[in-house]
Amino acid sequence: GAVVSQHPSRVICKSGTSVKIECRSLDFQATTMFWYRQFPKQSLMLMATSNEGSKATYEQGVEKDKFLINHASLTLSTLTVTSAHPEDSSFYICSAHLTGGRSYNSPLHFGNGTRLTVT
Amino acid sequence: GESVGLHLPTLSVQEGDNSIINCAYSNSASDYFIWYKQESGKGPQFIIDIRSNMDKRQGQRVTVLLNKTVKHLSLQIAATQPGDSAVYFCAEKGNFNKFYFGSGTKLNVKP
Numbered sequence A: 001g002a003v004v005s006q007h008p009s010r011v012i013c014k015s016g017t018s019v020k021i022e023c024r025s026l027d028f029q030a031t032t033m034f035w036y037r038q039f040p041k042q043s044l045m046l047m048a049t050s051n052e053g054s055k056a057t058y059e060q061g062v063e064k065d066k067f068l069i070n071h072a073s074l075t076l077s078t079l080t081v082t083s084a085h086p087e088d089s090s091f092y093i094c095s096a097h098l099t100g101g102r103s104y105n106s107p108l109h110f111g112n113g114t115r116l117t118v119t
Numbered sequence B: 001g002e003s004v005g006l007h008l009p010t011l012s013v014q015e016g017d018n019s020i021i022n023c024a025y026s027n028s029a030s031d032y033f034i035w036y037k038q039e040s041g042k043g044p045q046f047i048i049d050i051r052s053n054m055d056k057r058q059g060q061r062v063t064v065l066l067n068k069t070v071k072h073l074s075l076q077i078a079a080t081q082p083g084d085s086a087v088y089f090c091a092e093k094g095n096f097n098k099f100y101f102g103s104g105t106k107l108n109v110k111p
Helices: none
Strands: A004-007 A010-013 A019-025 A032-038 A044-051 A067-073 A076-081 A090-097 A108-110 A114-118 B010-014 B019-025 B032-038 B045-051 B056-058 B062-067 B072-077 B086-093 B099-101 B105-110
Touching: A004 A090, A010 A019, A019 A032, A019 A090, A019 A114, A032 A067, A032 A076, A044 A067, A044 A076, A044 B099, A076 A090, A108 B045, B010 B019, B019 B086, B019 B105, B032 B062, B032 B072, B045 B056, B045 B062, B045 B072, B072 B086
Parallel strands: A010 A114, B010 B105
Antiparallel strands: A004 A019, A019 A076, A032 A044, A032 A090, A067 A076, A090 A108, A090 A114, B019 B072, B032 B045, B032 B086, B056 B062, B062 B072, B086 B099, B086 B105
16 A cells, blocks of 8 residues: 555646645654656656755755745655746655665655646 | 666567666666656556665566666566556665656557
8 A cells, every 4th residue: 555645636726826735654754755846758856855853955956945845744744836837837746765764775655646737 | 966867768568578678877886776667647656676786686577687887777577468558767876865767768568
């Protein structure tokens, strides 16, 4: 069964509004979660690392004020796309290590993604 | 981030044949790699992983080969089935347990 849950699976919003996406680890604690974005027929691009109890770290070129990340607890990370525009329309996917990030080599497990459409 | 790339964007195989999907990576210091399968509209699903101290690892119907000399990774799927049709990505572990993905190969299994 799923070990990482994302909500909502789909969202449509109007340009200029903000959208929040939730990522939950099920039955395990994750001190670190990772947010990716994927455009159609393209690969996953790492956006940022969500850290419980501290600030997220962003990959080069990702606007931290545009994509707000909050890791409120050991099982929940949220990504808020602020003042969304049509170019932000994409598939956003979160992930976590089952070990919570404490193991050196362990696979990432992914949620089923959130399809964001900005009109 | 590190560059991980694929040479073949689409691979078509006949049901029952073996499939080989290739991936090149750029960071010779990478010590852990994963293959993922992604079906349309879903998140990537873990298939198999390999550490850099190995050159081969087998799972159920899948085998991953790692050639560190030429920085090349491959995924072999035996007796390919229609349910194997998906996009396959290799991912390379970078610093701080972050993973960087290759460009992906779409596998199309013809019945």
